[in-house]
Amino acid sequence: DQQVKQNSPSLSVQEGRISILNCDYTNSMFDYFLWYKKYPAEGPTFLISISSIKDKNEDGRFTVFLNKSAKHLSLHIVPSQPGDSAVYFCAATGSGTSYGKLTFGQGTILTVHP
Amino acid sequence: KAGVTQTPRYLIKTRGQQVTLSCSPISGHRSVSWYQQTPGQGLQFLFEYFSETQRNKGNFPGRFSGRQFSNSRSEMNVSTLELGDSALYLCASSLGANEKLFFGSGTQLSVL
Numbered sequence: 001d002q003q004v005k006q007n008s009p010s011l012s013v014q015e016g017r018i019s020i021l022n023c024d025y026t027n028s029m030f031d032y033f034l035w036y037k038k039y040p041a042e043g044p045t046f047l048i049s050i051s052s053i054k055d056k057n058e059d060g061r062f063t064v065f066l067n068k069s070a071k072h073l074s075l076h077i078v079p080s081q082p083g084d085s086a087v088y089f090c091a092a093t094g095s096g097t098s099y100g101k102l103t104f105g106q107g108t109i110l111t112v113h114p
Numbered sequence: 115k116a117g118v119t120q121t122p123r124y125l126i127k128t129r130g131q132q133v134t135l136s137c138s139p140i141s142g143h144r145s146v147s148w149y150q151q152t153p154g155q156g157l158q159f160l161f162e163y164f165s166e167t168q169r170n171k172g173n174f175p176g177r178f179s180g181r182q183f184s185n186s187r188s189e190m191n192v193s194t195l196e197l198g199d200s201a202l203y204l205c206a207s208s209l210g211a212n213e214k215l216f217f218g219s220g221t222q223l224s225v226l
Binding site: 041043044046049100101104107 | 118145147149158159164170172206208211213214215216217218220
């Protein structure tokens with residue numbers, strides 16, 4: 001039973017345009033969400049997070065939106081750059097659960113073309 | 115400050131053998147988590163340790179075990195290896211329970 005789903009295995013975007021990566025979850029106990037980025041042969045690196053008390057969090061070119069009623073979150077990257085090409089993972093954890101125990105989606109491969 | 119260090123980077127084993135993977139967390143981090151990454155399943159949580167105690171455990175068979183030492187270094191062990199255990203095993207550390215994870219580069223295990 002996959003509790004966090006990233007339905008798009010891949011996304012291709014032109015440099016300078018917006019990249020939108022989507023993530024859905026089914027567990028209503030999840031209340032903290034994170035996005036990680038992963039390059040080949042490296043471990044995932046933290047990008048941005050959002051708590052369920054917010055519906056938007058921004059950090060530079062990265063913005064995460066949370067729609068609790070739809071159990072959906074999205075990561076917007078504006079403008080997209082070739083260096084953003086990587087695998088992006090959505091992750092979630094629940095109230096009272098350590099952030100060390102995350103439930104991850106399967107990832108979306110983002111390719112940004114120059 | 116050095117990041118999370120995992121050794122070895124690559125490992126080849128045969129079915130039925132056992133393997134031990136090592137993880138050194140970032141200095142000062144007391145929490146260590148382990149994840150398995152496979153192409154079909156994404157990243158799946160194995161277990162989490164804090165101050166030498168297992169705090170959380172994922173849905174993996176008992177062949178997968180781990181421990182944490184007093185210096186926060188951690189090891190995970192897989193006994194009676196199966197072909198399906200071939201995966202990238204990632205270790206991550208954090209300062210505490212509600213702090214973000216910092217991942218190592220992983221150990222790529224191939225079971226033949």
